[in-house]
Amino acid sequence: MPGATRLSGKDLLGLKNLTEDEIMLILRSAARMKARIDDTGKRSPELSGKSVVTLFYENSTRTKMSFMMAGKYLGASATDLGVATSSVNKGERLAETGINLDQMGVNMMIIRHQTTGAPHLLARNVRASVVNAGDGANEHPTQALLDLMTIYERLGGFDGLKVAILGDISHSRVARSNAFGLIRLGAKVTLAGPATLVSGSFRALGADVTTNILEAVEGSDVVMGLRIQLERDKAPNFPNLREYSSLFGVNARILKHAKKGALVMHPGPVNRGVELSADVIDGSQSVIYQQVKNGVAVRMALLKLLLSEEGD
Amino acid sequence: MASILIKGGRVIDPANYIDGGRDLLIRDGIVGEVGENLSEDGADRVVDASGLIVVPGLIDLHVHFRQPGHEHKETIETGSRAAAMGGYTTVCAMPNTNPAVDNEVVVEYVKLMAARAGLCNVLPIGAATAGQKGERLSDIGSMARAGIVAVSEDGKSVAGSALLKTAMKYASQFGLPMFSHCEDADLAGSGQMNAGARAALLGLNGIPNDSEEVIVARDIILANATGCRLHVCHISTEGAVWQLRSAKSRQYAVTGEAAPHHFTLTDEDVPGDYDANFKMNPPLRSAADRAAVIRGLADGTIDCIATDHAPHHYDEKNVEFANAPNGVVGLETAFALAYTGLALTNALSPLTLIEKMSLNPARILGINRGALSRGLPADVSIFDTREEYAIDPALFASKARNTPFAGRRVRGRLKYTILGGKVVVDNGVIRD
Numbered sequence: 214m215p216g217a218t219r220l221s222g223k224d225l226l227g228l229k230n231l232t233e234d235e236i237m238l239i240l241r242s243a244a245r246m247k248a249r250i251d252d253t254g255k256r257s258p259e260l261s262g263k264s265v266v267t268l269f270y271e272n273s274t275r276t277k278m279s280f281m282m283a284g285k286y287l288g289a290s291a292t293d294l295g296v297a298t299s300s301v302n303k304g305e306r307l308a309e310t311g312i313n314l315d316q317m318g319v320n321m322m323i324i325r326h327q328t329t330g331a332p333h334l335l336a337r338n339v340r341a342s343v344v345n346a347g348d349g350a351n352e353h354p355t356q357a358l359l360d361l362m363t364i365y366e367r368l369g370g371f372d373g374l375k376v377a378i379l380g381d382i383s384h385s386r387v388a389r390s391n392a393f394g395l396i397r398l399g400a401k402v403t404l405a406g407p408a409t410l411v412s413g414s415f416r417a418l419g420a421d422v423t424t425n426i427l428e429a430v431e432g433s434d435v436v437m438g439l440r441i442q443l444e445r446d447k448a449p450n451f452p453n454l455r456e457y458s459s460l461f462g463v464n465a466r467i468l469k470h471a472k473k474g475a476l477v478m479h480p481g482p483v484n485r486g487v488e489l490s491a492d493v494i495d496g497s498q499s500v501i502y503q504q505v506k507n508g509v510a511v512r513m514a515l516l517k518l519l520l521s522e523e524g525d
Numbered sequence: 526m527a528s529i530l531i532k533g534g535r536v537i538d539p540a541n542y543i544d545g546g547r548d549l550l551i552r553d554g555i556v557g558e559v560g561e562n563l564s565e566d567g568a569d570r571v572v573d574a575s576g577l578i579v580v581p582g583l584i585d586l587h588v589h590f591r592q593p594g595h596e597h598k599e600t601i602e603t604g605s606r607a608a609a610m611g612g613y614t615t616v617c618a619m620p621n622t623n624p625a626v627d628n629e630v631v632v633e634y635v636k637l638m639a640a641r642a643g644l645c646n647v648l649p650i651g652a653a654t655a656g657q658k659g660e661r662l663s664d665i666g667s668m669a670r671a672g673i674v675a676v677s678e679d680g681k682s683v684a685g686s687a688l689l690k691t692a693m694k695y696a697s698q699f700g701l702p703m704f705s706h707c708e709d710a711d712l713a714g715s716g717q718m719n720a721g722a723r724a725a726l727l728g729l730n731g732i733p734n735d736s737e738e739v740i741v742a743r744d745i746i747l748a749n750a751t752g753c754r755l756h757v758c759h760i761s762t763e764g765a766v767w768q769l770r771s772a773k774s775r776q777y778a779v780t781g782e783a784a785p786h787h788f789t790l791t792d793e794d795v796p797g798d799y800d801a802n803f804k805m806n807p808p809l810r811s812a813a814d815r816a817a818v819i820r821g822l823a824d825g826t827i828d829c830i831a832t833d834h835a836p837h838h839y840d841e842k843n844v845e846f847a848n849a850p851n852g853v854v855g856l857e858t859a860f861a862l863a864y865t866g867l868a869l870t871n872a873l874s875p876l877t878l879i880e881k882m883s884l885n886p887a888r889i890l891g892i893n894r895g896a897l898s899r900g901l902p903a904d905v906s907i908f909d910t911r912e913e914y915a916i917d918p919a920l921f922a923s924k925a926r927n928t929p930f931a932g933r934r935v936r937g938r939l940k941y942t943i944l945g946g947k948v949v950v951d952n953g954v955i956r957d
Contacts, residue, residue: 229726230797308843328847329717329728330799337798338843349847351728389728414731417722 220518224336224343227352228393236394240362242514243507249286250509258288263320263520265291268310269346270301270326275481275505276346276355280323283512289320289520307331308338315339320520324348342519350384355515356480357390359508361398363500364435366507367476371398377429377471378404378420379463380439380488381450382411387480388439392418405429406439407461409450426461433471437478438463438488454487464490468498476500527569528552529946534574534907538581539880540896549579551903554946559897574907577940580879581895582614582904583860584886586704586782587679587758587831589852590616590647592638593631594623599836599924601638604856605645606957607834607923609949611856612906612939615887615894616645616834617704619679620652627652627663629671636672644949644957646904648674648890650704653692659684662692669699674890677704679758680806682740684710686747693753702754702780702889705744707765708806712736717847719792719808727795729846732808738764745772745779756889757781759833761807763817770826780889782831783818785855785862790929791815801842801849803929805835819872822881829885830878832859836925854925858916860908862930864937907941914938922955 217234228236249255265284269277277293284291294314301310307326314322321342324332329349336343347353361371368374376395378388382404392402392415402420404411405428415422423429430436441457451457468477477489477499485491494501529551536547536559548563549556565571590604599607601618608616618635620626626635632649639647651668653676655661665676676696682705683689693703713736718724720731741757745768748755760766760781772779786805791812795803803809821827835852842849863882867873873881887895894904916933918926942950949956 306840306844326845328845329730330846333797333799334843334845349728350730386728412720412725414720414722414725417725 223519224332225354225515225519226332226336226343226345228354228357228390228397229352231394231397233397236358236361236398239358239511239514239518240365242518243358243362243510246513247507247510249513250506256286260284260516260520261288263289264318265289265321265323265516266294266314266319267291267323267346268294268296270296270324271347273325273346275508276325279505279508280346280512283509283516287513287516289516307335311335311339315341321516344515344519347386349386351386352390353386354390355508355512356387357394359504359511360391360437360478360480361394362507362511363478363504364476367500368434371395371400374400374435375433376400376402376435376437377433378402378437378439379426379429379461380406380410381441382406382415382439384410384442385439389418391437392420396420403429403433407451426463427467427470430463430467431470433475435476435478436463436468436471438483440480440482441484441487458487462488462490463493465492465496468493474498478504481505528557528567529570529572529943529948530563530565530568531572531574531579531905531907532563532565534577534579536579536897537875537879538897539876539884540581540898544876549897549905551905551943551946554903556897556899556901556903558899572907572941576911577907577909578875579905579907581883581897582906582942582944583612583882584895585613585616585832585834585856585859586756586829586886586889588616588618588834588856589621589836590618591836592622593634597838601635601647602642603922603924604834604836605639605642605647606955607854607856607921608645609942609944609955610922610939611858612860612908612942613856614645614904614906614942614944615648615892617648617650617674617890619677620650621657621680625652625657626650626668627655627657629664629667632668632671632673644955645944650675650677652676653678653683653703654688657681659688662695665692665696665701666699669701673701675702675704675756677706677758679704679706681710682706682708686743689744690747690751693747693751697751697753702756703744703748704756704758705740706758707737707740707744709736709739712739717804718795719810721792721811723792723795727797727799734762734764734810734814737762737807738768741765741768745777748779749777754778759784759787759807759831760818760821760827761787761810762814766817766821766826770821773826780828781826782829783822783827784831784833785859786853786929788815788818788822789862789866794929799846801844801846802853802927804846804849804851805833805853806851819867822867823872828881828889830859830863830881831886832856836923837927839926842927852927854921854923854928857921857923858928858930860939861916861935861937864908864910865935869936903943903946905941905943906939909938909940910936912936912938
């Protein structure tokens with residue numbers, strides 16, 4: 214099989230700097246891991262003795278749980294730092310927290326943080342592998358990898374695919390990681406949303422940018438909705454949810470403009486009836502729940518690739 | 526006090542339109558004579574300046590010396606050492622200390638600490654509002670009597686236009702200029718670097734040019750309305766340069782400064798590892814903005830180069846980019862960056878460069894320095910511009926190391942700094 218057999222660095226900080234070979238290595242490995250999720254007999258202790266710690270400075274259900282599960286299915290010990298009850302509350306700086314965990318022999322730190330670049334800061338200061346589980350408005354690489362895996366499973370490749378990513382682009386680390394990964398793999402990405410939530414600067418990622426949802430969806434193979442981050446902005450960038458869903462939401466009528474059988478995706482949690490209408494979320498084209506399962510597989514693959522001495 | 530003859534150097538003195546081989550005689554702390562082949566007879570010391578450039582001591586309108594209150598970052602003594610090692614003989618210290626420089630007691634304290642260090646003239650700038658809180662005027666008149674040279678809210682703008690207008694009107698009766706940091710905090714929002722393609726790639730929130738430009742426009746209008754002289758700090762955008770040019774064309778009493786990082790780097794230089802040594806306010810802007818700042822310096826729109834020397838402890842910069850404080854140190858790299866980036870590229874003549882780093886700042890302050898004219902205090906700096914070297918933060922005299930220029934190759938190494946006839950840096954070594 215061609216391509217890489219290991220990742221080049223000790224960390225996974227984003228998709229921006231991963232090669233096509235490295236992404237495909239993770240996806241192939243994840244495909245093999247997936248079989249082990251349902252079949253308890255296939256779970257093996259190949260990472261036994263390795264310790265993984267999650268440091269979540271922001272809330273999470275799916276991402277944190279699936280990292281913990283991925284670690285356990287491979288025999289690693291997975292511990293959550295419990296940021297809310299840790300020395301972080303005494304004002305301990307991130308670099309300091311990392312150095313302390315390093316001294317305890319932690320092999321991998323999985324971090325989610327509200328500020329861009331926090332995982333990079335941690336990675337500079339520790340020997341352990343650092344995995345970015347979402348930093349500010351920057352990247353969420355494991356989410357994008359599970360999205361890529363889902364697309365690969367359903368559509369068999371990326372070259373020439375047209376992917377529409379819709380919604381709050383400017384605050385979305387999911388949109389950015391997906392754009393980096395998809396474009397690297399040969400897909401064509403269109404980012405769309407209201408002008409106050411998607412800026413022309415995003416063309417720097419290699420994506421098309423538009424404020425016209427229909428234009429973005431037209432002829433696309435994948436329609437990806439993003440969560441409107443109601444909790445983030447004090448002064449919202451659009452008047453209200455009613456106007457948002459009527460002008461920028463995806464419903465069955467809009468989805469008809471996509472290719473027949475186009476995939477509907479969403480990183481969750483979904484605001485039902487806002488970015489996607491209920492019939493679209495629950496419809497036959499939706500792969501939203503498959504995404505979640507693939508999340509565990511992708512994270513198992515990453516743990517193995519970063520922690521196992523043999524690589525893949 | 527002894528006499529010093531500086532022999533064989535290339536004297537660059539814009540006040541007297543000199544750029545050429547001259548000797549310089551310093552007698553009793555003042556400039557005695559500038560001429561060709563001056564006699565060594567009677568000189569207590571002869572400094573061989575052959576191959577070196579001899580300029581009036583550099584003057585910086587914008588430094589942060591952090592004392593009182595933030596002595597872990599810098600003190601007036603360590604800041605003065607950094608100034609001396611950068612060829613600066615006069616610097617203006619911004620008031621955002623703790624307590625802020627908002628009354629004459631703190632002004633006197635700054636002056637006392639500077640006198641104790643004795644390495645550099647440190648001229649205090651007073652805050653515009655009490656505690657820099659933007660609520661009521663500081664003791665501007667008492668501070669004027671104690672010796673402040675300007676009023677500034679640096680680090681931010683006075684948000685309320687009416688209060689700013691009052692401060693300008695009040696300051697102008699004491700002949701004090703307003704040094705404005707121009708930033709609309711609302712428009713800057715949670716931005717951490719220049720808005721644009723690089724911010725989009727790095728996933729950092731952008732600080733748009735308009736956040737600077739609307740306040741430049743407001744402050745120009747209010748300064749003109751009140752008769753207050755306005756000095757626009759650290760100009761970083763094309764639109765701000767345009768505003769200043771337009772105001773000058775209408776004969777408004779406005780001046781402006783640019784910082785070495787803004788005419789040297791762009792937002793494309795902000796590295797992918799989120800090194801907070803590239804975080805400052807205003808941020809590194811686009812290539813077009815950088816070019817506009819250089820054009821502004823060249824055509825006289827921007828009067829001077831000021832460092833915005835902003836020392837921070839390394840612990841404070843070794844944090845998440847969003848949580849790191851703004852600012853970079855500048856005193857010990859400014860001349861070399863300006864000489865390499867502006868003079869060697871022919872953007873500015875050496876004469877104009879020195880004008881921007883010494884004569885013009887003196888004029889803005891209304892002080893009789895920045896020139897090698899007979900009878901003036903002998904503030905002189907001597908640089909070796911022949912040899913290229915790499916900037917090494919480990920060698921800084923400042924307490925701080927927060928520079929984006931580590932390893933950058935430049936020309937213009939300081940050899941001597943003479944402050945009022947006293948050699949404070951002697952062949953590259955500080956004497957105290």
